[in-house]
Amino acid sequence: MEDPPASEMDSKNPNAEDEVSSSTDRRPFGGLEFQVSEVVGRLEAVVNAQDGATNAQESVIDAQDSAANYPEFFESSNKEPPKEIPSDLELDETPMDEILKVLEDIVMKTDPNCESLEPPLLPTDAVTRAAILSHSISALFARLERGHAAKLGGYIASETTRWMSYLFRLEDYNAYYHQEQLEGLVRVTKMLLHHKYPRYLEDGALAFANRLPCIYSCVASPLGVVQHLCRQLGLPLACVRPVPADAAGRTDVPALERLCAEDARAGRAPLLVLGEAGAPPLGRGEPLRALARACAALQLHLHVRGHALALPAALPRGQTHSIADSLTLTPGPWFGVPGLPTVTFYKIPETVTANDHSKGVNPAGSRESALAALAGLTAGAARLAALPLWTCARAAGEQRLTRRIVGAFRSARAARALVASADLRLLSEPPGGDEPPNVDIVDAMSQASACVVFQFAPADCGARVPPYYDKLNSWLGQVLQREPDMMSVEVCETEAHGAALRYCPLEGAGGAGADEAGAAWAGALEAQLHVLRATVALREPFRRSVRAHPRLALARVPGWAGLGGVRYEPAGWARAPRAQQDALQRSLVGALRAADGAFSCGAADDGRACVRFGMVTADTDVDELLALVADAGRAAEAGARALDDMTALVKRGISAAQEELARAADEGLLRRVPVVGRVVAWWAPPAPPAGRRLLLADGSLQTTEDIYRRVQKKEEEPPRAHSPSRAPPDDQ
Structure with a gap:
């Protein structure tokens, strides 16, 4: 693998060969569109030069034959489309510039953190652009003939495998390139099932119905890996055998040996051991040498994954390893380049007999030589998936990729x-x-x-x-x-x-x-x-001060990292409705936030509202904060009581008005009797109905007769004469 000169590789100013013009680069997709269209155009011209005329002639002949044999289909296809199709589903031809503009708008709309008027710029370094362009080239290669595509993919995969093996100090491995991170492990396990169970291809899961395979994983490892493995291969979860961890959180190798011996005596088939080398979340490793020695003695397949597998690229040259039977590498995150495939390095299992697991010679043409093909590890499409990594390695070179990994460990x-x-x-x-x-x-x-x-x-x-x-x-x-x-x-x-x-x-x-x-x-x-330290130090004094205050009570707020939560509880409010108590706490928070934004309203573990205290600094006076809450609570309590008093006053006035109206209705009962009511109305005409008004100052209910008289008197007064100073001017 050749490296570019150090001056070109370390330069921060891209040259004309690596970058497009500045006017095109301002748009996040403009430069990529230009490069993709240019590359695709050149490749299409090469691929389609020979068979273009032939395909066109065959298309014309096929269209003529179809029109002659199926005239009713072509007649129906010329009819107008139905009118009930929604307008938003009828797509018209759109120029590429407009499509990119729509895509930029979608990027802005779907980014919750985008505050600018322009979409965020994508990476523009030469290696990233090469990896992105390689995906378009890979899609174009799908138009090649199957044999041609297989040869092309095999050549690219073989060259990439040599480079990656040299970079990460591996030897005697085959490689499988894939997009899903666990897909390689699934296919390797499928290869092992074909190896252990000769009739797995014909019988499927029935092949191991009487002899269940066993997959060993440490209890400290993520459980999702073995669960995904069982779901993809249709294996029962009873195949998973958890291995205890030692005091350091690593796989206990003697416990693994005991479990394997127990499974062999129980008629099960030990199959696979999953090892970790700096895997998430804690980055702990395994005793790889002892684990590999135990797996070799027990004839188990050892698969290792984790970020520590990138360490050999940062170490001096001279050593290689093949400690595991298969490995999973993730060069995309390691190199900091998006779109790169995951690589699974594996070894073909050695020959075993049908009844015993003794090793034998692996002759050419034996069943073991076809295991990788049965598991889908040698498909042409899988080999063509190596193109982005091949392109990235060509664009960056060994030294730049090595510096990236060395810099990651240094960081x-x-x-x-x-x-x-x-x-x-x-x-x-x-x-x-x-x-x-x-x-x-x-x-x-x-x-x-x-x-x-x-x-x-x-x-x-x-x-x-x-x-x-x-x-x-x-x-x-x-x-x-x-x-x-x-x-x-x-x-x-x-x-x-x-x-x-x-x-x-x-x-x-x-x-x-x-x-x-x-x-x-x-x-x-x-x-x-x-x-953090100030909040932890003041948390206990805060709780003691709240307990000592007569009007404040502690509230337990789940998921809150601040000092805690409190409620202001006035005297006699223990039996108040919950809605009224929550309204008081919310009004209290509104008043407190005007003075300090650290206060907030939250829900305690019982669902009731409370005042939350956030994180504090070392110079915070807790008693002063609580006094501020108490003062605001008394003010809110006074306002709430005034509102309650006015509410009670209005209710009493409404009740008094209803009683007077009922009394007046009882007195006018005789006027409602037929014939008699007319005589009473002639003898004593009824007074005009009088309204009622409620005086909020003293809560008394009075009639509105004086208001009516005042208004009537005002209407009967003659209009006032205009002031001499405001008299209109005489007509000239």
Whole structure:
């Protein structure tokens, strides 16, 4: 694999061969469209030059024959389309510029963090562009004849396998390239099933109905891997055999040997061992040499995956390894290039007899030589999937790819040093990359980690932190994630330690500029740790002060990392409706936020509203904050009581008015009697109905007769004369 000159590779100013013009580059898809169309046009001209005329002539003949044999179909196809088709489903021909504009608008609409008027720019370095262009070329190669495409894919896959084996110090492996990360493991396991069960091709799952295969995985490893494996191959979960972990969280090799012996005595077929080498989330490895020795003695297939498999690329040359029977490498995240396939390196199992698992000679043309083809590991499409990685390796060269991996391990070591100096709890192994020159490559992969996992924990804490510290670590991770242009940190949940923070530069988090961002990240981390320590120190005084206050009560807020929650409870409000109590707390928060934005309204574990206190600093006076809440609560209580008094006053006035109306209705009962009512109305004409008004000052109910008289008197008054100063001017 040839490398470009160092001057061209390290230059930050792209030349004309690597980049398109600046006017085209301003658009996120403009430059790629130009390059893709140019490359596709050149390839199409080569591929279609020979058979273009022949295909055109055959198309004309086929169309004539179809029109002669099926005239009714062509007549029906010329009819107008039905009118009830929705207009948004009738697509018209659209120019490519307009399609790209629509795509840019969709990118902006679907990005919740996009605040600019232009969509975010995509990566524009030469290696990334080469990888993206290779996908278009791969799609174009699908138009080749099957034999031609198989030869082309085989050549590209063979060359890429040689390069990757040299870069990662591998020997005697075949390679399978795929997009899904676990697809290679699924196909390797399928190959092992064909190897263990000769009638698996004909009988399927019935082949191992009486002799169940066993897949061994450490209890500290992710359970989703073996679950996905069983779902894809139709294996029952009873095939999964959990292996205990030792004190360091690694696979207990003697326990694995005992489990394998028990399964063999029980009539089962030990098949596969899943090993880890710096795999997520804690980046712990396995004793690879002891594990490989045990698997070889037990005739088990050992599969290893994890970020520590990238470590050999950062070590000095001279050593190679083939410690595992199969490996899974993820060069896309390791190189920081999107769109690269995952690579599974594997070995063909050795020949076994039908009744015993004794090894034999693997002659040409034996059943074992066809195992990879039966599992789909040698398909032409799978070989053509290596084209993006082949293109990336050609564009970057060995030195640039090696520097990327070396820089990732260096960034992990720097981050670990920063975390250790901040007095945080470290959960991961030390990152590799700084081993002495004579270190064994297998031992280095077994002990090294490629990530830094840490958490904020109390000094006298056991293996798992208290639940409150899970909230604090989640808050710390969310704050650090909001910091721009810094190292990317994620929050992960571990079964043994609780919530923790994880930094892994081999997952795309340690690209260019990671070293420069380390100092800024250290400053942000130290500032947030001051807040965490102050909050933890003031939490207990805060709770004591709340318990001592007569009008405040503690509220337990689940998932809240701040000081805690309180409720203002006035005297006699214990039996008040829940809606009224929640309204008081919300009005209290509204008044408090006008003075300090750290207050917020939340729901306690009983579902009732409360006032939440956020994170604080060391100079925060807790008693002053609680006094502020109490004063605001008394003001809100006074306002609520005034409103209650006015409500009661209005209710009494309405009741009095209803009573007077009922009394007046009883007095006029005689007027409603037929014949008699007319005589009474003639003898004593009824008074005009009088309205009622409620005086809120004293709560008295009075008639509106004086208002009516005042209005009537005002209407009977003569109009006032115009003032001399306002008299209209005489007509001239």
